[in-house]
Every structure is written in C-alpha cells, then in structure tokens.
Amino acid sequence: MASEAKEFKWVGKRTIRPDGIGKVTGRDRFGADFALPGMLVGKVVRSPHAHARIKSINVDKALALPGVKAVVTAADFPVLPSEAQFVGEGPVNMWDLSRNCLARDKVLYDGHAVAAVAAVSSDLADQAVALIEVSYEVLPHVIDVDEAMRPDAPILHEDMFTDGVNPKPTKPSNVAKRVEFIKGKVEDGFEKADVIVERSFTTKPVHQGYIEPHACVVNCGEDGQATVWSSSQGQFMVRAYCAKILGWDISEIRVTPSEIGGGFGGKTLVYLEPVALALSKKSGRPVKMVMTRAEVFRGSGPTSGASMTIKIGATKDGRITAGQALLKYQAGAFGGSPIGPGCMCSFAPYDLENVEVIGYDVVVNRPRVAAYRAPGAPIAHFGVESVVDEIAKKLNIDPIEIRERNAAREGTQTHFGPRFPIIGFVETLKAAKRHPHWKAPLGENQGRGFATGFWFNIGGESSATVNINEDGTAVVATGNPDIGGSRASMAIMAAEVLGIDVDRVRPIVADTSSVGYCFLTGGSRVTFATGMAVVEAGRKTVKELCNRAAKIWEVEPDQVVWEDGFARPASSNVGDFEPLSLAAIAAKSARTGGPIGASTSLNAQGAGAGFAAHICDLEVDKETGKVTVLRYTAVQDVGRAIHPGYVEGQIQGGAAQGIGWALNEEYIYDDKGRLQNPGFLDYRVPVASDLPMIDTVIVEVPNPRHPYGVRGVGEVPICPPMAAVANAIENATGCRMTALPMSPPVLLAAIDGEG
Amino acid sequence: MTKYHVNTSINGEPTEFLCEPQETLLDVLRDTLGLTGSKEGCASGDCGACSVIIDGRLVCSCLVLGVEAEGHEIGTIEGLAQGAHLHPLQQKFLEEAALQCGICTPGFLVAAKALLDANPNPTETETRYWLAGNLCRCTGYDKIIRAVMDVAAEMRGA
Numbered sequence: 005m006a007s008e009a010k011e012f013k014w015v016g017k018r019t020i021r022p023d024g025i026g027k028v029t030g031r032d033r034f035g036a037d038f039a040l041p042g043m044l045v046g047k048v049v050r051s052p053h054a055h056a057r058i059k060s061i062n063v064d065k066a067l068a069l070p071g072v073k074a075v076v077t078a079a080d081f082p083v084l085p086s087e088a089q090f091v092g093e094g095p096v097n098m099w100d101l102s103r104n105c106l107a108r109d110k111v112l113y114d115g116h117a118v119a120a121v122a123a124v125s126s127d128l129a130d131q132a133v134a135l136i137e138v139s140y141e142v143l144p145h146v147i148d149v150d151e152a153m154r155p156d157a158p159i160l161h162e163d164m165f166t167d168g169v170n171p172k173p174t175k176p177s178n179v180a181k182r183v184e185f186i187k188g189k190v191e192d193g194f195e196k197a198d199v200i201v202e203r204s205f206t207t208k209p210v211h212q213g214y215i216e217p218h219a220c221v222v223n224c225g226e227d228g229q230a231t232v233w234s235s236s237q238g239q240f241m242v243r244a245y246c247a248k249i250l251g252w253d254i255s256e257i258r259v260t261p262s263e264i265g266g267g268f269g270g271k272t273l274v275y276l277e278p279v280a281l282a283l284s285k286k287s288g289r290p291v292k293m294v295m296t297r298a299e300v301f302r303g304s305g306p307t308s309g310a311s312m313t314i315k316i317g318a319t320k321d322g323r324i325t326a327g328q329a330l331l332k333y334q335a336g337a338f339g340g341s342p343i344g345p346g347c348m349c350s351f352a353p354y355d356l357e358n359v360e361v362i363g364y365d366v367v368v369n370r371p372r373v374a375a376y377r378a379p380g381a382p383i384a385h386f387g388v389e390s391v392v393d394e395i396a397k398k399l400n401i402d403p404i405e406i407r408e409r410n411a412a413r414e415g416t417q418t419h420f421g422p423r424f425p426i427i428g429f430v431e432t433l434k435a436a437k438r439h440p441h442w443k444a445p446l447g448e449n450q451g452r453g454f455a456t457g458f459w460f461n462i463g464g465e466s467s468a469t470v471n472i473n474e475d476g477t478a479v480v481a482t483g484n485p486d487i488g489g490s491r492a493s494m495a496i497m498a499a500e501v502l503g504i505d506v507d508r509v510r511p512i513v514a515d516t517s518s519v520g521y522c523f524l525t526g527g528s529r530v531t532f533a534t535g536m537a538v539v540e541a542g543r544k545t546v547k548e549l550c551n552r553a554a555k556i557w558e559v560e561p562d563q564v565v566w567e568d569g570f571a572r573p574a575s576s577n578v579g580d581f582e583p584l585s586l587a588a589i590a591a592k593s594a595r596t597g598g599p600i601g602a603s604t605s606l607n608a609q610g611a612g613a614g615f616a617a618h619i620c621d622l623e624v625d626k627e628t629g630k631v632t633v634l635r636y637t638a639v640q641d642v643g644r645a646i647h648p649g650y651v652e653g654q655i656q657g658g659a660a661q662g663i664g665w666a667l668n669e670e671y672i673y674d675d676k677g678r679l680q681n682p683g684f685l686d687y688r689v690p691v692a693s694d695l696p697m698i699d700t701v702i703v704e705v706p707n708p709r710h711p712y713g714v715r716g717v718g719e720v721p722i723c724p725p726m727a728a729v730a731n732a733i734e735n736a737t738g739c740r741m742t743a744l745p746m747s748p749p750v751l752l753a754a755i756d757g758e759g
Numbered sequence: 760m761t762k763y764h765v766n767t768s769i770n771g772e773p774t775e776f777l778c779e780p781q782e783t784l785l786d787v788l789r790d791t792l793g794l795t796g797s798k799e800g801c802a803s804g805d806c807g808a809c810s811v812i813i814d815g816r817l818v819c820s821c822l823v824l825g826v827e828a829e830g831h832e833i834g835t836i837e838g839l840a841q842g843a844h845l846h847p848l849q850q851k852f853l854e855e856a857a858l859q860c861g862i863c864t865p866g867f868l869v870a871a872k873a874l875l876d877a878n879p880n881p882t883e884t885e886t887r888y889w890l891a892g893n894l895c896r897c898t899g900y901d902k903i904i905r906a907v908m909d910v911a912a913e914m915r916g917a
Binding site: 018020021023024025026027028029030031032033034036037039127212213214215216217263264265266267268294296297487488489647649650652653654656657658659660661683684685689690691692693694695697698 | 779781789790794795796797798799800801802803805806808835836837839840845849852853854855856858859860861862863864865868883884886887888890891892893894895896897898899900901902903904905
C-alpha cells in the first residue's frame with residue numbers, strides 16, 4: 005500500500021513542516037500573542053442564569069469608571085432576520101448567531117454573553133464588568149434532551165414551531181427540526197431477522213477542548229476600514245459573520261488569521277470578533293479580547309449530548325436485515341445540532357436493504373453547540389456499533405466478520421440517497437483483521453472491542469496562488485488556517501507539481517485581502533480541496549514555464565515538456581537544447597514576459613468518504629470501575645497520505661479525543677442549570693498517562709477525484725472509539741454500557757449490578 | 760496600584776521589570792517582557808502550556824506571581840535553542856511530527872527538558888507521568904512521547 009508512493013518524489017514523504025521552527029521556539033503568534041499600540045482590553049458580562057428574561061441593563065456606573073472607554077450590548081447591533089448563512093461548517097441562522105454573541109431579550113444558558121466592556125487595562129475591564137447591572141426575571145430551565153421534548157417543558161423560543169413536520173405545529177416547542185431518512189421497509193426487514201437487538205443510549209455534551217482559548221485583536225480605522233487578527237478555522241468565515249452581525253460591507257473588514265491553537269470544529273463560529281469590532285468602533289481604539297478557560301467552557305462549543313434508541317435485526321448468517329434509529333440531539337440554546345449528519349452516518353458503513361432513521365434537533369438551556377470533529381457521527385456510531393457488537397455476540401460471529409458481511413462498497417446505495425463511489429471500507433476491515441493486535445492474547449479482567457466509523461469529508465470553495473520568485477523558489481498562498489500541518493501538505497503537493505525541492509516552496513496562509521476566497525478549515529477538506537487548488541495553480545504555472553522555455557528556445561510551446569523541474573524538448577526533432585531548470589527560466593522571466601505565477605479558484609467536488617476501524621484493549625479494575633486502555637490500533641482509508649506523519653497524528657488525536665469522550669468527559673450542571681466543571685481540572689481530557697501508544701494503519705484506496713488520491717483524514721478517527729471502548733468493557737466484564745461517559749462510578753455500579 | 764520592582768534572570772539574561780502584586784509571572788512574561796512563547800491555556804495550572812523552569816524546577820508560570828521571580832533563575836521556551844541552534848528536543852519534535860497546532864508545544868518542550876535534566880533514561884511510563892501535567896488535544900501524545908524518548912536515547916549515546 006505505502007509502496008505506491010514510490011511513483012512520487014515528495015508525496016508520501018515525511019518532510020519537516022515549513023512553519024515548524026516558529027512552533028518549537030515559541031516565536032509563532034497565536035490569537036492572544038498579538039498586541040497593538042493603544043490597545044484596550046475587552047471583557048464580557050455573562051449570564052449567571054440558565055434561562056431568564058433581561059428586564060434591564062444599566063451600564064452607567066461602568067462607563068463612569070475612569071479608564072473605561074466603551075460598553076456594548078445587543079442594542080448596538082442590528083436586529084437580523086432569521087436566515088441561514090453557509091460560510092461555516094453547516095448552515096447557521098444569523099438571528100441565532102447574533103443573539104449568541106450578545107443576548108437580546110432573553111439569556112438562554114449559564115455563560116450567555118449579555119454585554120461587553122473595553123477599558124485601558126485588564127483590571128479596569130474586570131471592574132467595569134462587575135459594575136454593569138443586569139436585572140433578570142429568572143425563568144424555568146431545561147437541560148436534558150428528553151425532558152426538553154416533553155409537552156410541559158419550559159419553552160426557550162416562543163416562535164419555534166418544529167420544521168420537518170407536516171402539518172407544521174401551531175404550538176411552539178423545543179424541537180427545532182425533525183428529519184427522517186428511509187430506505188426500504190424496516191418492518192419487513194425485522195420480520196426476516198432471526199435475532200433483533202434494541203437498546204437505548206445516552207451521551208453527554210463534550211467540549212472540543214482546544215488548548216488555546218478564543219482570542220482576537222481588532223482595529224477600526226477612522227476610514228471605516230476594520231482589521232481583525234484572530235484565531236479561527238477560517239478568516240473568510242470570520243469576515244462574513246462579522247459583516248452580517250454588524251451590518252457592514254464585507255469590503256470594510258480584513259481578517260488576518262493568527263496561528264490557531266486547536267479548533268476541532270469549535271472555531272467555526274464567531275463569539276468575540278463582532279463584539280470587539282463594535283467596542284473598537286465606539287472607542288476609536290484597538291481592542292483585544294481573550295476568553296478565560298471558564299468562558300471557553302461556558303460560552304463556546306460544545307457538541308451535542310444525545311438520547312437515542314437503536315434497533316438492528318439480522319439473520320443467523322450475520323446478514324443485517326433492518327436498521328432503525330431514533331436520534332435526539334441537544335442543540336444547545338439555538339437550533340442547529342448536527343442531527344442531519346448524525347442520522348446519515350449512523351448506518352452508512354453498511355449495505356442495508358431496510359433502514360429508518362428519525363432525528364430530532366432539540367434546544368435546551370446549554371451553550372449553542374458548535375461543530376466537533378465529524379459533527380454528529382460519533383454519537384450515532386456509539387449506538388449503532390454497540391448494537392452490531394451485541395448482534396455479533398448473539399450469533400457467535402467474529403465482530404470484524406459480521407461487518408465484512410454487511411460492508412458498504414462501491415455502488416452501495418446509502419440510506420440517505422447517494423451511491424458510494426470507490427471507497428475503502430472493506431480494505432480497512434481486512435487490514436484490521438490482519439493486524440496482530442486482533443489475535444493477541446488478553447489477560448484477566450481485560451477485554452477487546454472493535455468498532456467502525458464513517459465520515460463524508462467535504463470539498464468546497466478554495467483558492468490558491470503560486471508565484472515563482474526570481475531565484476526559482478516559490479510561494480504558495482492559500483486561505484486556510486493551518487490547524488495541524490496543512491502547510492506541509494501544500495508545500496509537498498506544490499513541489500511535486502513543480503518538480504522542485506520541497507524546501508524551495510514557501511507556503512503561506514494569507515489574509516482575506518491577499519488571496520481568493522477559501523471556505524473554512526473544516527470537514528476534512530483542506531488537503532483535498534485547497535490541495536486541489538494548489539495542484540491546479542501549480543499546473544498552470546508549469547504550463548507558463550513551458551511557454552517561457554519555448555520563447556527562449558524560439559520553438560512552439562507544445563514542443564516543450566516539463567519533467568522533474570526542468571523544461572525539455574518534447575522530442576529530439578524539436579532541437580538540441582539543454583534542459584532549462586525552473587530557476588534558469590525564472591531568472592530570465594523579465595525578458596520572456598514578466599513574473600511567472602498562477603492563481604486558481606475552484607469549488608472542489610468528489611471528496612472521498614473516510615472509513616475507520618479501531619481495535620481497543622483495556623483492563624477494568626473491578627474494585628474501582630477504573631478503565632485503563634492498554635493497546636489501541638486505528639486503521640483508516642486515507643486515499644493517499646500526502647504527509648504520513650501528520651496523517652498518523654490526525655488519526656491518533658481523533659482516537660484520543662474519542663477515548664476521552666468514552667471514559668471521562670462530560671458537562672455537569674447543578675439544579676439551577678449552572679455549569680459545575682468549567683475547567684480542565686474537573687472537565688478531564690485525556691493526559692499522557694491515561695493513554696497507550698496509538699498504533700495506526702494507513703490504508704490507501706486512492707480517491708479518483710483528487711490529483712493525488714487524497715481523502716479527508718481528520719474527522720473519521722473520532723467516530724469508532726466510544727463503541728470500541730464500550731465493546732471492550734463488555735468483553736471484559738459482561739456489562740453492556742449504554743451511557744457515556746463510562747466513568748469509574750458508573751462502571752462500578754454496573755459491575756455491582758446497580759447500573 | 761503600586762508596582763513592585765523585580766530583579767531576576769530570564770534565560771541567563773539579567774532582567775528587571777515592574778509589576779503589580781496580583782500579576783502572575785505568565786502575565787509578566789507575555790505582556791510586559793514580550794515573551795509570548797509561554798501560552799495561557801487555563802490560568803489554573805491544569806494545562807501546562809505556560810511551563811517554565813525556575814531554579815531547575817518545572818512550574819506553571821500562571822501559578823507564580825511576578826514578584827516571586829525576585830532573585831531567581833527562570834528558563835522559558837525562548838531560551839531552549841542556543842541562538843540559531845535548536846535543542847535536540849526541538850529538532851526531534853520537528854522530525855517526528857510531534858506537534859500539530861503547536862499551542863502546547865512550548866510547554867511540552869520545557870517540561871521534557873526538565874524531565875531529561877532530572878532523568879536521562881526515563882521509561883515510557885515515567886515519561887507519560889512526567890508529562891501528564893501538559894495537555895495536548897491534537898496528537899494523542901503518541902509522537903510526543905516517542906520524540907522525548909528518542910532524544911533521551913540519543914543524548915545518552917552522545
């Protein structure tokens with residue numbers, strides 16, 4: 005598999021990332037590392053209530069404090085119509101997003117932003133925050149998704165009438181949307197089944213947990229032009245949302261991306277930037293805003309918690325005859341949970357005749373959810389892959405074998421519509437089965453679990469510019485924040501096309517005014533879509549290099565070919581010319597037509613779906629309920645690994661986040677709806693001593709729609725771990741765990757028969 | 760508020776600064792001295808992104824007050840490379856792709872250096888427990904642990 009990479013000079017090589025030195029020396033600038041002369045510090049006043057009407061906001065005392073330069077509330081922003089924008093990961097309603105940045109009329113969760121101040125120091129800004137008087141009428145709240153769906157539940161939005169129900173309800177509810185995906189007839193399928201398993205599951209909201217809190221510095225000039233430096237997953241996303249929320253023209257805002265200290269989907273929205281811009285405009289000064297860790301937990305992210313029921317039937321020979329799922333996802337305070345993708349991913353790994361998936365998007369008094377790595381999919385996979393495991397056990401069929409018998413392959417019609425093009429699920433399962441891990445012996449109190457996952461991956465709009473410098477080096481400009489090594493893959497692909505040394509290519513992440521539009525860094529799209537733009541811009545550049553060589557040689561352009569970084573005569577008939585290097589052509593560019601370079605803007609189609617299969621070994625301490633993960637192997641079809649090191653890193657990181665989701669991470673609320681664990685001490689993400697090495701197996705079934713065969717990589721590895729861990733716990737203890745996280749007290753209760 | 764005059768040494772350079780009594784060493788490093796390589800991930804000592812070495816001891820600079828730096832030797836990420844010459848840990852992190860977004864990287868490098876200063880031959884378990892105070896959300900730690908152990912082996916062989 006990996007040997008295929010031999011046909012390439014740079015693709016598949018573990019090059020040193022071009023931005024590496026700045027990262028290991030601490031010199032690179034992340035969101036909070038910027039500063040401007042005369043800069044003010046902005047801070048946010050947040051709701052202490054889960055649900056309350058805002059009766060009044062008095063800012064007089066805060067404004068009277070010397071050193072306080074501006075205060076803003078929702079009254080400083082236009083009231084936006086309810087309309088969807090498609091500049092982030094999934095559509096976002098601007099009415100909602102505006103109210104999420106600063107609450108209007110009502111606060112909908114503990115930590116909801118209500119007002120913001122700008123002052124000459126951090127200390128004064130804190131004092132000003134304390135002086136803002138907000139009068140609330142506290143309302144009943146609801147945190148749990150099942151409770152929120154009850155007819156007598158407190159209603160968050162009086163104008164929420166469930167979409168997707170015919171006829172449209174006349175009574176408001178907390179159900180924003182109902183979706184369904186139906187293929188065949190599940191009733192018929194269950195009738196043919198020899199064995200049926202039905203189980204209900206719950207998962208808790210989990211935070212993306214990026215180590216860098218949200219941060220920005222903004223500056224509104226007297227000429228009406230505003231500049232934003234911020235940490236986000238998309239400078240163009242920040243620009244679009246800010247313009248909309250503030251009612252400004254897009255051309256008035258220029259956004260420069262800082263280095264980004266993790267996002268995982270959580271930085272595909274704006275929280276601070278529009279507020280900081282309003283403060284800067286009011287004060288006439290640059291404004292810096294940085295969230296505290298508690299604000300990150302209370303006010304940004306997380307992904308949905310859920311309640312779901314999964315029912316699967318199969319014949320004795322392990323053929324699944326029907327799959328049924330009822331998924332209820334918490335959206336947080338505004339509609340927009342990833343229920344759609346959750347429903348679609350649920351049974352996507354399998355070629356099934358009869359599927360019925362019904363989903364509900366439900367608002368609750370929690371922070372508005374943000375995308376988190378394969379949004380929606382890991383939740384559904386936890387349920388489905390747990391039940392598939394149980395079916396396999398009942399039928400006494402090997403867990404990988406049962407999946408092979410039902411695996412989706414090229415041509416399989418999904419339950420959400422499209423047929424799969426070339427996919428590598430079967431190859432991924434085979435690689436997992438071949439791995440020595442699958443047959444390794446287990447000790448006492450140890451168990452092994454297996455689970456799979458699916459994610460679509462996306463393409464979308466991307467732009468790239470390749471400029472050849474006069475010494476034969478090259479600059480590659482794209483517009484996607486580099487969240488985990490994408491500059492390295494851009495440099496590799498450009499070097500491959502140009503035929504020059506990768507160290508002679510300098511990739512940059514440009515600001516919104518310096519490169520064509522790029523949809524944000526998300527959906528595992530950058531190496532695929534922006535990579536495609538880089539390759540196309542590179543090919544155009546090569547064509548121009550051939551034209552210039554033709555001019556130098558005084559032959560026709562089609563008599564020149566490009567090989568390994570040199571222009572050569574297409575045949576001996578063209579003439580006896582010494583090959584011209586890229587550097588030689590670049591040196592003469594002024595005399596052959598001027599600077600050499602090319603830009604490409606495209607909307608990349610044909611993203612290749614990603615499939616993953618994970619094997620987890622763990623040991624359960626039956627005295628305490630503590631789980632120790634002993635060995636972990638993650639197998640994934642990546643299409644083609646442009647930089648295998650960073651591909652492995654994505655797989656390992658996704659697996660680790662999934663293990664955290666499975667065992668430890670959760671939002672804990674008190675009876676007043678206040679978040680009790682907004683910090684890394686009590687919201688426990690995995691640390692180094694919690695994990696073993698995470699072995700990776702890269703399967704390469706190239707995606708024919710990308711010049712080098714790339715599929716997205718970053719998201720699907722978070723899909724299998726929760727079920728892989730749960731299935732391993734079942735294997736070790738006999739306890740089928742149906743609620744996440746499977747933390748020690750919960751598991752201990754199950755072992756002791758109280759679960 | 761009255762500011763305090765503090766004399767200290769940072770990365771071997773005599774350094775003096777004025778700070779308010781409630782300012783943390785991390786605030787001083789980042790906001791007063793412009794040493795932004797130490798990152799603030801939590802301000803509560805839970806993430807290790809602000810790791811520095813004070814008199815040979817690994818600490819979170821968010822848990823130390825600026826005034827407490829008086830008379831002490833402080834080492835930050837900015838002092839790890841010798842001029843243009845990277846520390847072996849920095850070099851190995853690059854070679855082995857032991858970083859993704861890079862926000863936790865300075866803290867890990869400082870903590871790893873403190874580990875190798877204290878224990879040139881750590882086991883994998885010792886390495887994992889020593890670095891358990893540094894959170895990384897991108898890598899799953901695998902490549903970080905391997906890089907640190909590889910450097911330890913190389914430095915022992917040198």
